[in-house]
Amino acid sequence: MLARAVTHxxxxxxACRVEVEAHLQGQVPAFAIVGLADRACQEAKERVKxxxxxAECEWPQRRIxxxxxxxxLRKEGSGFDLPIALAILSASRQVPxxxxxxxxxxxxxxxxxxxxxxxxxLAVAEGARRSGLDRIVCxxxxxxxxxxxxxVPVPVRHLAEAVAYLRGEIAAxxxxxxxxxxxxxxxxxxxDVRGQERGRRALxxxxxxxxxxxxxxxxxxxxxxxxxRLPGILPPLMRDEIVEVTRxxxxxxxxxxxxxxxxxxxxxxxxxxxxxxAIVGGGPGPRPGEASxxxxxxxxxxxxxxxxxxxxxxxxQPIEDGAISVARAAGHAIFPxxxxxxxxxxxxxxxxxxDAGAECSCSPQRLAAFRDKLSRALIDRFDLVVTVPRARAHxxxxxxxxxxxxxRERVIAAxxxxxxxxxARTTEASELLDRAVERLPLSTTEASELLDRAVERLPLSxxxxxxxxxxxxxxxALAGADRVLPEHxxxxxxxxxxxxxxxx
Amino acid sequence: xxxxxxxAFAAETGSxxxxxxxxxxxxxxxxxxxxxxxAARLEERGLRWLPRSDAxxxxxxxxxxxxxxxxxxxxxxxxxxxxxxxxxxxGARACSAYGAHVARVCARELAQAGLVVVSGLARGVDxxxxxxxxxxxxxxxxxLGCGIDRDYPASNRELARRIAxxxxxxxxxxxxxxxxxxxxxxxxxxxxxxxxxxxxxxAREASGALITADLALEEGRDVFxxxxxxxxxxxxxxxALLRLGAIPLTSPADVLExxxxxxxxxPDVPVTPYAASVLAALxxxxxxxxxxxxxxxxxxATLAAALTELELAGLVIEAEGVYRAQ
Numbered sequence: 001m002l003a004r005a006v007t008h009x010x011x012x013x014x015a016c017r018v019e020v021e022a023h024l025q026g027q028v029p030a031f032a033i034v035g036l037a038d039r040a041c042q043e044a045k046e047r048v049k050x051x052x053x054x055a056e057c058e059w060p061q062r063r064i065x066x067x068x069x070x071x072x073l074r075k076e077g078s079g080f081d082l083p084i085a086l087a088i089l090s091a092s093r094q095v096p097x098x099x100x101x102x103x104x105x106x107x108x109x110x111x112x113x114x115x116x117x118x119x120x121x122l123a124v125a126e127g128a129r130r131s132g133l134d135r136i137v138c139x140x141x142x143x144x145x146x147x148x149x150x151x152v153p154v155p156v157r158h159l160a161e162a163v164a165y166l167r168g169e170i171a172a173x174x175x176x177x178x179x180x181x182x183x184x185x186x187x188x189x190x191x192d193v194r195g196q197e198r199g200r201r202a203l204x205x206x207x208x209x210x211x212x213x214x215x216x217x218x219x220x221x222x223x224x225x226x227x228x229r230l231p232g233i234l235p236p237l238m239r240d241e242i243v244e245v246t247r248x249x250x251x252x253x254x255x256x257x258x259x260x261x262x263x264x265x266x267x268x269x270x271x272x273x274x275x276x277x278a279i280v281g282g283g284p285g286p287r288p289g290e291a292s293x294x295x296x297x298x299x300x301x302x303x304x305x306x307x308x309x310x311x312x313x314x315x316x317q318p319i320e321d322g323a324i325s326v327a328r329a330a331g332h333a334i335f336p337x338x339x340x341x342x343x344x345x346x347x348x349x350x351x352x353x354x355d356a357g358a359e360c361s362c363s364p365q366r367l368a369a370f371r372d373k374l375s376r377a378l379i380d381r382f383d384l385v386v387t388v389p390r391a392r393a394h395x396x397x398x399x400x401x402x403x404x405x406x407x408r409e410r411v412i413a414a415x416x417x418x419x420x421x422x423x424a425r426t427t428e429a430s431e432l433l434d435r436a437v438e439r440l441p442l443s444t445t446e447a448s449e450l451l452d453r454a455v456e457r458l459p460l461s462x463x464x465x466x467x468x469x470x471x472x473x474x475x476x477a478l479a480g481a482d483r484v485l486p487e488h489x490x491x492x493x494x495x496x497x498x499x500x501x502x503x504x
Numbered sequence: 505x506x507x508x509x510x511x512a513f514a515a516e517t518g519s520x521x522x523x524x525x526x527x528x529x530x531x532x533x534x535x536x537x538x539x540x541x542x543a544a545r546l547e548e549r550g551l552r553w554l555p556r557s558d559a560x561x562x563x564x565x566x567x568x569x570x571x572x573x574x575x576x577x578x579x580x581x582x583x584x585x586x587x588x589x590x591x592x593x594x595g596a597r598a599c600s601a602y603g604a605h606v607a608r609v610c611a612r613e614l615a616q617a618g619l620v621v622v623s624g625l626a627r628g629v630d631x632x633x634x635x636x637x638x639x640x641x642x643x644x645x646x647x648l649g650c651g652i653d654r655d656y657p658a659s660n661r662e663l664a665r666r667i668a669x670x671x672x673x674x675x676x677x678x679x680x681x682x683x684x685x686x687x688x689x690x691x692x693x694x695x696x697x698x699x700x701x702x703x704x705x706x707a708r709e710a711s712g713a714l715i716t717a718d719l720a721l722e723e724g725r726d727v728f729x730x731x732x733x734x735x736x737x738x739x740x741x742x743x744a745l746l747r748l749g750a751i752p753l754t755s756p757a758d759v760l761e762x763x764x765x766x767x768x769x770x771p772d773v774p775v776t777p778y779a780a781s782v783l784a785a786l787x788x789x790x791x792x793x794x795x796x797x798x799x800x801x802x803x804x805a806t807l808a809a810a811l812t813e814l815e816l817a818g819l820v821i822e823a824e825g826v827y828r829a830q
Contacts, residue, residue, distance in 0.1 A: 197797040201804030217825060347824055353601075354824035359736060364597050364627045368659060387825030389792035454816060475805065490809035493816075 003090035007083040008127035010120035012333025015127025022087035026063040035068030054113030055160040079118035082107035104128040117141035119253035125149035144260035187232030191403040208414035209474030217388035218355035223344040232404040266297035272306035294339035304343035414477040507555040507573040515678035562586040565697040572676035576652035579668035590620035595629025595705035601823035603706035608636035613756035615642020649691035651681035696720035707741030728753040
């Protein structure tokens with residue numbers, strides 16, 4: 001007897017339809033899974049056997065062959081447990097085969113028959129929708145992701161529940177909202193930052209224009225503190241963005257039952273020992289890296305020069321294209337990675353430079369090596385570079401400054417203006433191509449003259465000029481102007497890379 | 505006397521010679537030395553030789569107690585450049601942003617007034633001094649502590665090229681001589697010897713810049729020292745010089761006055777009212793952006809625009825987050 005169930009395997013960020021065929025033959029009890037199943041997938045045998053018995057169904061005493069088709073695609077993970085169980089039950093006619101075929105299935109089985117969530121549910125549900133299935137039997141915890149894909153979830157907590165539903169004995173189980181999905185822990189608030197007027201202003205511009213920001217300065221001056229407050233002033237994600245970001249986090253297995261969807265811009269701060277694969281993504285069946293996990297959010301590289309140079313250089317492609325293509329022997333995947341890069345760094349290895357109260361003890365050679373670590377090409381990709389000086393004691397005692405909420409309102413208004421108003425050209429300022437920048441409403445002749453004069457006087461490259469123009473546009477949007485005026489260009493110019501970060 | 509032979513012999517034997525050594529080896533070397541061929545090879549490489557006996561040899565340098573047998577020259581400048589009134593600006597290689605700023609501004613003012621700026625092409629203060637003179641299209645002379653054909657340190661190669669275009673690079677060492685620690689104090693005597701006055705910008709105790717100052721004092725040249733913080737090791741050398749009676753340098757005009765020159769009056773650049781208030785605050789004291797924001801009570805955006813305006817007008821410069829009025 002033969003029966004089929006349908007599921008999907010996650011490949012990169014996409015899902016590939018997989019048919020689970022179960023064939024019962026002969027009278028000698030045996031169980032084999034074929035079709036390039038990896039180790040976790042092979043171990044499904046034991047879980048499925050225990051699960052079926054725990055669900056008070058009968059384990060067929062026959063020779064059982066399960067084939068995962070297409071056989072050429074490598075199957076990874078434990079999400080095939082539930083479809084394999086359903087295919088076997090369907091082959092032994094314990095559940096109606098036509099019902100099983102009408103549903104996709106996804107989930108891991110516990111030995112007691114409970115259904116556990118697996119990573120990548122959103123991608124799988126989108127795959128199911130594309131292959132014309134509108135219902136997925138899945139773990140209760142995956143229901144929110146499935147719903148986001150526009151597919152009806154059949155949330156089950158136990159295999160027995162799935163069986164009863166497919167037999168028509170019970171209606172589709174309700175989606176249990178055990179508790180309100182917890183709001184992600186609030187980002188730290190800007191009102192904690194005393195002083196730092198220039199740093200705060202740069203943060204606001206970065207948030208409004210989606211610009212990359214580099215904070216440089218002696219240790220302990222609050223660079224990281226400022227950087228960590230960026231997510232708190234970013235507008236919430238839009239629906240399309242929620243789907244994109246949740247898909248990536250789902251595939252990486254980072255979603256929990258408490259916050260099943262990513263609705264706020266993600267914030268990723270990998271440690272500086274991170275490898276290139278950890279940053280851009282990799283692994284045998286490529287998985288997204290930190291850069292992709294920060295898609296539509298913030299990627300903070302604290303102590304930028306401490307990162308391995310290959311890891312930093314690998315970021316140049318996603319900064320330009322907003323995506324990373326990872327090629328491995330087992331496959332090739334493109335991960336979106338349109339993040340806002342925030343870096344922090346000291347001005348020299350010992351950290352004394354730029355601090356009036358300390359003295360730099362670095363030898364010129366050591367300083368040169370430190371600067372060489374950051375290529376000009378990478379520094380050039382930061383739209384805003386701000387030197388964060390040491391705050392004096394009386395600033396720390398100053399009254400609390402403006403809170404994140406107020407800043408965020410201005411940021412949202414500015415983004416609106418960048419999108420809709422006369423300043424608009426594309427959705428994101430940083431998505432502009434250099435060519436488009438040339439056509440920016442650099443509006444007043446005074447503004448473009450100022451920029452030209454700056455190019456003559458200051459070490460500004462062509463890319464630097466475009467970058468200044470972009471930041472000026474954001475400053476204009478924040479100021480509520482409908483054209484870029486000279487003061488906006490002048491402000492943007494004050495955030496260009498200072499000479500200390502470059503080799504002399 | 506064959507000075508070129510002395511220089512060539514010193515290069516070949518790795519020694520430092522001021523006059524002909526009374527050795528057989530030198531006598532043998534002179535017999536086989538083909539001065540004309542050597543000079544032709546120098547010329548091929550764009551180098552020149554200025555012997556001590558030449559009338560164009562700088563008189564100030566000739567008057568020191570151990571003048572070199574001659575100088576190798578590289579660059580477009582005439583030998584007469586070396587005889588023009590010159591000031592040496594020297595200091596630490598690992599200087600602070602303040603030191604770099606003072607060296608540069610000082611060199612600009614002095615070069616603008618027509619003085620030649622002499623220094624040692626080292627990193628830090630030396631390099632900034634050369635750059636300052638080049639900024640205003642002035643003349644600058646770099647004295648090397650290695651063979652005339654070498655650019656040392658390599659990171660200043662581009663700077664050396666610009667100096668050669670606008671001024672002179674000189675060395676008492678023939679092509680091919682490697683840099684060695686003991687040659688730098690010897691180089692410093694030429695730096696001091698070429699200049700009528702020496703400005704020490706930042707110097708640690710027992711540093712090369714102090715050697716230059718000592719040599720200058722021995723030859724009766726004026727020594728200016730830039731006062732620094734008494735707690736900073738980088739200024740310990742300068743402060744020690746001041747204690748010994750060096751002239752405190754409070755403005756480049758102090759040096760100009762010594763030469764009987766007047767500082768070039770800076771034309772007033774019209775600036776916006778915001779920028780004017782920022783400039784006034786900076787003339788009081790250098791400050792970070794955040795301190796300025798509080799002192800002037802300007803919005804961060806307005807302040808940033810004002811600072812850019814002042815920087816473009818050349819009235820303010822920024823280093824390590826600290827702004828200074830020029």
